[in-house]
Amino acid sequence: EEEYWMYSIAEKISDIGDYLTAKAFAHFIHYLRTGDESHQLEISNLIACAGKQYTTIGDYRSYVLLISIGNYFKSLINNSTQKLIKSHLANIQDEWKLYLRFLSTLGKFPMMSMWKSQQKALQEGLLEDKSLIIAMPTSAGKTKTVEIAIYQALKNKPDSICAYVVPTRALAYEVENSLSTSLSRVNISVSILYGGYDFSQLEEDIIQDNQVFVLTPEKLDLLTRSNEEFKNKLALIIIDEVHDSAAANPRS
16 A cells, blocks of 8 residues: 555656646747747756656656757747747847747748758848848748748838849749738838739739738849839849749849
């Protein structure tokens, strides 16, 4: 009976450790979504408390696993979009907090953390008023990376616009969908401008109602030649697949 009682107590203590570990997971997810530093402190406290439960009953397997989880949390937090963007802003305003929350939670692949290449772009001045060439492999997060620059350039500037130049219409649809996911939530509207060297009333209306335009090189050429207002409002130009400009064809 005494042995059963001891086993029952050990089982309950282990359950407490598991519960505290689960709470640490919850605070970790909330931190990635909100960037609230209080969650980071709670994670450390909860993991320390859970560790005490496991060591009390000699469950060192769970303790070692817990320490590994804690170290993994620290690594992800240090590479989180929330932490890295804030470290490159002199003053984090409520508008940025809201945008980062959308960026970290919305879409098929929310940007909860940043790859090394994305971090390099930040370090080289992604959020500054300078020109950059960003080279990343396919599916490495180029569109999400430049989206951050778009938000920095256009936030609280309703009279400024961005031209996002793509080589094909198929890519234009993909880019528009990706950019709209978060930017539309912070009142920065995105639209495609179709066609080549022609202009319609529909496109005139699109220009009046949006701030980010995904277009082909031909359309950008037409607009900068024929629409002085469009040219004067340009705050940022992004050229996707820029290596195509070296190709031996008339479009280049």
